[in-house]
Amino acid sequence: MAQIALHVDRQEDPRPRSTVIAQSPEACADDVLVGGSNSAFALPVKVYLERGSGSRVWDDSGREYIDFLLASGPLILGHAHPRVCEAVARQLSKGSAFHALNRPALELATRLVEIPGCVEMVRFASTGTEATLHAVRLARAYTGRDKVLIFAGSYHGSHDLSIIGHRGAARATSGGVPSSAIDDAVVAKFNDIGSVEESFAIHGASLAAVLVEPQQRSLDPLPEFLPRLAQLCRSAGVILIFDEVLTGFRLAFGGAQEYYGVEPDxxxxxxILGGGLPLSAVGGRREIMRLADPALASAPNFVHISGTLSGNPVSAVAGLATLAELEEPGVYEHLHRLGKRLRTGLAQQLSAHGIAGSVVGSGPIAAVEFSDPGQPGSGLALREAVNRTLILRGVLAQLETRFYVSLLHTEAEIDFAVDAFGAAVRATMEYRHLAGPTRDHAPAL
Ligand SMILES: Cc1ncc(COP(=O)(O)O)c(C=O)c1O
Incomplete structure (x- = not known):
């Protein structure tokens, strides 16, 4: 009610907006933040987080949660890791941004080049969206072709190409995407090499790149899928781009390249690269990366890749501190053990409650996919209801995407989350039984 009243009274309310917001942030969030959110992916419950430590976060009313959001993935060491905090504080006192060359960014680039795989040179940016955008531009400039093959259901950030194919559609899932961007996208099916071969047969000569999440969302590639993809790209002169924004330093220190043993261009x-601060990078073969060299600015295929805060030293020291922790012996074995425990537990809960669905992911990632063939669209409603209950039980996760596991989660916390998930599923099913069919779809805008 308060929310409605505030909307209605907005014109007449003489108080400054900041006063109203300070007194009732929940009521005002929808007024000043679009959709009451910072992102296109909103939690089903409004939670204002105030602080985090290790695997836990606290909201502004002091409520504690076990955090499986981990800031949408970067915080693999958990919140406020002492080594990261110390490195950031030290760098902040020396200056927060230079734009010019700095030692921490150089050191981090060197670490990336040292990872066995395709990276010979690097250019930094601030977000994953920029990294995939720049990689596609490099591939287009290098090949002189325009089309890019992407996979239905993939996600590569917020730029035009990324939005095509997202959420399983072979079309743009956002307004404002020009038809020319859609014309340049070729959408195939992940793990279906036949669909890729078909696309290559039709568009091979005009394809600049294949942009792929090597583990698409949380789905592992079939054993032959990535090697065959690499082979097809090589023989057609198409640039293979691995989007490792999510998998980099998570599946293994060398990311999906190491984990699946396939090398892209x-x-x-x-x-994870920025240790919780804004940082991303595109890297790869020298002959492609060199197109972004400012010394070639007058060349016709020079690639413009720039950003005010690119190669930011504070982000770079956070990244370096994070990578140093991840290189300690046994880290990935431990992360994989925790992830497996979580996936096994969640799958047991689904089957114990007779819920149609599956648990996917590998390494420190678990994602629940509900499917209820008896009720079209009910997977979505079920997911939202379970997610809401889970959060109210003190487990912060975004079932639309996944559970991220950090190095600091304990087995007891994983078991607590599994039990909370089971209880949330049970409560949702009981309510559904009493209330009848739930709504099928999210409301249309
Ligand atoms: C695989 C993948 N690529 C790109 C992005 C976009 O990264 P950002 O949100 O930093 O722009 C994401 C974000 O979740 C991602 O998961």
Missing amino acids: LVCYGK
Whole structure:
């Protein structure tokens, strides 16, 4: 009610907006933040987080949560890791941004080049969106072709190409995407090499790149899928881009390149790379990366890749501190063990409650996919209801995407989350039984 009243009284309310917001942030969020959110992916419950430590976060009313959002993935060491905090504080006192060359960014670029795989040179940016955008531009400039093959259901950020194919559609899932961008996208099916071969047969000569999440969302590639993709790209002169924004330093220190043993031409990093601060990178073969060299600015295929805060030293020291922790012996074995425990537990809960669905992911990632063939669209409603209950039980996760596991989660916390998930599923099913069919679809805008 308060929310409605505030909307109605907006014109007449003489108080400054900041006063109203300070007194009732929940009521005002929808007024000043579009959709009451910072992103296109909103939690089903409004939670204002105030602080985090390790695997836990606290909201502004002091409520504690076990955090499986981890800031949408970057915080693989958990919140406020002492080594990261110390490195950031030290760098901040020396200056927060230079734009010019700085030692931490150089050191981080060197670390990326040292990882076995395709990276010979690097250019930094601030977000994963920029990294995939720049990689595609490099591929287009290098090949002199325009079309890019992407996969239905993939996600590569917020730029035009990324929005095509997202959420499983072979079309733009956002307004404002020009038809020319759609014309340049070729959409194939992940893990279906036949669909890729078909696309290559039709568009091969005009394809600049294949942009792929090597583990698409949380779905592992079939054993032959990535090697065959690399082979097809090589024989058609198409640039293979691995979007490792999510998988980089998560599946293994060397990301999906190491984990699946396939080498692309270009790779995009983000999330963990900046240790919780904004940082991303595109890297790859020298002959492609060199197109972004400012010394070639007058060449016809020079590639413009720039950003005010690119190669930011504060983000770079956070990234370096994070990578140093991840290189300690046994880290990835531990992360994989925790992830497996979570996936096994969640799958047991689904089957114990007779819920149609599956748990996917590998390494420190678990994603629940509800499917209820008896009720079209009910997977969405079920997911939202379970997610809401889970949060109210003190487990912060975004079931639309996944559970991220950090190095600091304990087995007891994983088990707590599994039990909370089971209880949330049970409560949702009981309510559904009493209330009848739930709504099928999210409301149309
Ligand atoms: C695979 C992948 N690529 C790109 C992005 C976009 O990164 P950002 O949100 O930093 O722009 C994301 C974000 O979740 C991602 O998961």
